[in-house]
Amino acid sequence: MSSTTTSAPFSKAVVSAMRRLYPESLADKSFDNTGLLLESPYDPIRRQMNSVLLTVDLTKAVADEAIERNDSIVIAYHPIIFRGLKSLTLSNSQQQSLLRLAAEGISVYSPHTAIDAAPGGLGDWLADIVTGTPAEPPSSEDNDDETPASSRPASPTKPTPSEKEDPFTLKRPVFQLQHHPSQLSLQESALQLGNTSHKRVPIVPSKVAGYEDTGAGMGRIVRFDKPQALTDIIDRIGLGLGNPKGFPIAVPQGKTMSEIQIRSVAICAGSGGHMFSGLDDVDLLFTGELSHHEALAAIESGKCVICLFHSNTERGFLHSVLKPQLEKAVKEEWDRVRKGEKARSDLSEEYAEALEDDHVEIQVSEVDRDPYGIMISKQEL
Structure with a gap:
């Protein structure tokens, strides 16, 4: 050789x-x-x-x-x-x-x-999740509350008498670190991907020869045929991305999640700040991370924001x-x-x-x- x-x-x-x-x-x-x-x-x-x-x-x-x-x-x-x-x-x-x-x-x-950017790639996969429907009905314990479990704030807990005692006594930590669950055990049947009627386009269409009209490009915008409850979309994202323990959500002041209806979603894997700049006609921004001021600007203009941390969207x-x-x-x-x-x-x-x-x-x-x-x-x- x-x-x-x-x-x-x-x-x-x-x-x-x-x-x-x-x-x-x-x-x-x-x-x-x-x-x-x-x-x-x-x-x-x-x-x-x-x-x-x-x-x-x-x-x-x-x-x-x-x-x-x-x-x-x-x-x-x-x-x-x-x-x-x-x-x-x-x-x-x-x-x-x-x-x-x-x-x-x-x-x-x-x-x-x-x-x-590829058709059927990461952008379309996230769009499929946002437009999916649960494959199984929610558990009975959630039926008496219009807010899904994934979006409910943690219930405050009162300290027990023992916790009020000597502050210098060594105690076991009451918090533990949880990372996003492994996708290796993800139940694919939990969500029927792309099952809600909608239209989608790239935020920045590709100009590469041969890909101009294929849906290729950076980011995705999903427009639903019928408005969707924000709480439903939150549950879809939770199901499609492995049921994380929690993730940041921002809504306009004076609004509650249970009353918000979403007609359109801008999607960007990773960090979406640059991709979302100048988008005025969408109701929800879904990405891995946005800066503090980008999130403030979004809710001030009436938008909602869902972040899952940068690489958890990927x-x-x-x-x-x-x-x-x-x-x-x-x-x-x-x-x-x-x-x-x-x-x-x-x-x-x-x-x-x-x-x-x-x-x-x-x-x-x-x-x-x-x-x-x-x-x-x-x-x-």
Whole structure:
């Protein structure tokens, strides 16, 4: 075999599958850095498994996970490299993860806004959730209250006599940190996606040749045929995104959630401030995060805001959509790559053995999570 340095043939198949599913031309190149960010050299003598690890963020914990699993490539939704690098050193935590992965022969690919903009991508998945309907009726304990459980404030609790005693006595903490639940156990049947009659368009339609009239573009605006109760939309978001313990909601002063009707929703995964700028004809902004002043401006103009923390609007897509898509697409691309490589006459025994392996595995990270969690009173759990 030639001594030319190359990446693992399986990793090439994965990259090809990603580019077929989510063309890099759809990404917002004005700020984004999508594509193959780390192409690690392939050593056929100590090759990795034919496996892919999906994550939103490439953290130290995720790098450890990929190395322990012997993955060939990590698909990290958020690019770990955004700007030009003048050096690669172990003193920088993100660069350290890249160097460790490179040493193990693990590559990194980041699709980011290509997934956001693609038809059927992240924007449409969130729109499907907002326009879904519950697959099962609510439990009887919720029927006597028009406000859904996911939107009710926690009931205040009075301190017990023992809690009023000596303030210097050491006590167990009464709050514990809860992160967004893992999407690995998400019940897909909890929501019939996109089941409410509506129309949708991108906030910023794509100008990429061939995608002008396909629904591609950044963000989504959903317009319902009939107004929807805000509380119903809150429940849909809770069901579709794994029943989080809670998330920030802003409504105009003087309004209660139970009386608000929503006719239109602007949707943006991650941070929606820039995307929502200038949108006047929508009732609800749904995103991962907005700044304090952006939220104030929204409710002052009569809009409502729902945030779920930045990456919690993105992580469920990996499990619900990208994983099954890749399982099919990578198998097809791996068969194609294997067939082409086997036709070469300069293959080493180790390389030829790697091409005989038809196993394909796609997994979602078990340690990837948003940095923010919510402190919940133990008495309310």
